[in-house]
Amino acid sequence: MTTALDQDAIVRYEPRGAARELFRAREAEVFIAGPAGTGKSLACLFRLHLTALHNPNIRCLIVRKTAVSLGATTLVTYEKKVAADTIARGIVRWFGGSPREAPGYRYSNGAKIDVAGMDKPEKIMSAEYDLVFVDEATELAVGDWEAIGTRLRNGILSWQQQMGACNPAHPTHWIKQRCDQGQARMLVSRHVDNPAYMNADGTPTEVGRDYFAKLDALTGVRKLRLRDGTWAAAEGLIYEEFDEAVHLVDQFTIPHAWTRWITVDFGFTNPFVMQWWAEDPDGRLFLYREIYHTRRLVEDHARQARGLMVYPSGQWREPQPRAVICDHDAEDRATLEKHLQMGTSAAHKSVSDGIQAFQSRLKLQQDGRARLFIVRGALVERDPELDAARKPACTQEEITGYVWQVKPGGAVPEVPLKENDHGMDAGRYMVAERDLGGRPRMRTLG
Ligand SMILES: Nc1ncnc2c1ncn2[C@@H]1O[C@H](COP(=O)(O)OP(=O)(O)OP(=O)(O)O)[C@@H](O)[C@H]1O
Ligand SMILES: [Mg+2]
Numbered sequence: 434m435t436t437a438l439d440q441d442a443i444v445r446y447e448p449r450g451a452a453r454e455l456f457r458a459r460e461a462e463v464f465i466a467g468p469a470g471t472g473k474s475l476a477c478l479f480r481l482h483l484t485a486l487h488n489p490n491i492r493c494l495i496v497r498k499t500a501v502s503l504g505a506t507t508l509v510t511y512e513k514k515v516a517a518d519t520i521a522r523g524i525v526r527w528f529g530g531s532p533r534e535a536p537g538y539r540y541s542n543g544a545k546i547d548v549a550g551m552d553k554p555e556k557i558m559s560a561e562y563d564l565v566f567v568d569e570a571t572e573l574a575v576g577d578w579e580a581i582g583t584r585l586r587n588g589i590l591s592w593q594q595q596m597g598a599c600n601p602a603h604p605t606h607w608i609k610q611r612c613d614q615g616q617a618r619m620l621v622s623r624h625v626d627n628p629a630y631m632n633a634d635g636t637p638t639e640v641g642r643d644y645f646a647k648l649d650a651l652t653g654v655r656k657l658r659l660r661d662g663t664w665a666a667a668e669g670l671i672y673e674e675f676d677e678a679v680h681l682v683d684q685f686t687i688p689h690a691w692t693r694w695i696t697v698d699f700g701f702t703n704p705f706v707m708q709w710w711a712e713d714p715d716g717r718l719f720l721y722r723e724i725y726h727t728r729r730l731v732e733d734h735a736r737q738a739r740g741l742m743v744y745p746s747g748q749w750r751e752p753q754p755r756a757v758i759c760d761h762d763a764e765d766r767a768t769l770e771k772h773l774q775m776g777t778s779a780a781h782k783s784v785s786d787g788i789q790a791f792q793s794r795l796k797l798q799q800d801g802r803a804r805l806f807i808v809r810g811a812l813v814e815r816d817p818e819l820d821a822a823r824k825p826a827c828t829q830e831e832i833t834g835y836v837w838q839v840k841p842g843g844a845v846p847e848v849p850l851k852e853n854d855h856g857m858d859a860g861r862y863m864v865a866e867r868d869l870g871g872r873p874r875m876r877t878l879g
């Protein structure tokens with residue numbers, strides 16, 4: 434596709450396969466789904482960009498579940514790979530937002546592309562759009578998707594459309610169901626659609642070879658979804674009861690009176706995980722903050738953690754945690770205590786009763802609520818290395834792939850697969866602290 438713009442600016446982009454279909458699609462709801470790195474985001478962004486260039490005064494939207502994740506990924510692709518030339522020529526400019534309008538890109542022909550996270554939807558919910566792109570659409574609840582749909586009534590473009598890009602999730606995900614039921618169209622994107630990774634003859638390019646090696650190294654359900662592109666369920670899921678609609682909650686101001694706890698699972702090559710929990714007066718636990726990062730020293734994590742809790746003056750920003758509950762590595766604990774300037778206690782590490790206690794906290798109680806929650810956006814900072822390796826980058830992303838080991842012959846010995854389980858361990862320490870007695874009380878002084 435070659436498009437002549439004002440004067441001599443040229444955009445070149447060859448959509449293939451599902452990306453090509455996307456450019457012709459006129460349905461009100463379209464999803465482009467497939468394994469990792471097939472060109473889904475690029476296709477949707479080019480569609481927005483080219484439509485904006487050719488249709489003065491239309492209003493578009495790029496949205497993701499959280500504003501932070503959007504800035505780190507989708508918008509980088511837009512600025513570097515899609516709109517770089519037009520930005521350099523001043524045809525597209527960044528607009529930082531106003532009290533009434535979301536930030537976004539402004540085209541010289543009057544077209545606008547707003548950008549927003551569904552964690553702060555107020556401004557987009559009072560605006561009207563012609564064309565919307567939701568990246569990583571599986572992160573959204575169906576309610577988010579439908580709420581966005583109500584904003585598609587700007588009427589300047591002759592067709593209004595909501596596009597979503599995603600990797601496959603579990604087979605009963607609302608996106609899959611919506612497409613199966615005919616409410617939305619699904620375009621299936623494949624690696625052959627991406628000329629950066631696959632040559633026309635079906636062999637991988639050099640860049641593609643490296644990329645596919647990473648996908649080949651994945652295991653379990655992540656491999657099925659991200660390499661093979663299937664809407665696969667994890668076999669032998671340990672926390673089957675985990676339901677994003679129930680257990681993921683939006684951020685809220687945590688009352689000062691709630692008890693705070695910290696749990697830690699040490700790691701360097703594997704992620705170091707530090708979780709902050711708040712406990713309400715009825716004993717419900719909320720994971721409200723999390724460090725989940727590889728290749729940093731314990732002392733650096735400790736300094737970062739302390740900075741999140743304590744002002745440079747030494748005054749606490751939030752209630753002091755009642756305990757810092759750690760994995761048992763003596764040296765790491767000593768380092769953590771020194772730099773956090775706090776004592777730690779050893780976690781109750783037994784696995785199977787800890788898992789059972791965690792499972793029972795996920796169950797809905799008579800009051801209709803569970804007893805363990807993860808607050809959206811708890812992650813302090815995404816680790817780009819984990820993203821590049823397509824590994825879980827926070828506790829929430831581990832839960833839906835945390836499975837029992839399966840022995841040859843199909844026997845399940847009720848032992849979890851020791852893989853992508855770092856947030857699972859730290860979370861289990863928290864639940865064990867509250868629900869299982871007999872934790873070794875080896876408190877050491879910091
Ligand atoms: N048609 C194309 N021409 C040139 N490069 C492409 C094309 N399609 C994709 N690419 C490149 O391939 C890489 C992956 O593309 P993109 O990020 O759009 O994939 P994705 O399917 O959204 O991946 P993910 O599943 O990780 O979200 C990017 O570097 C992109 O620029
Ligand atoms: Mg993408």
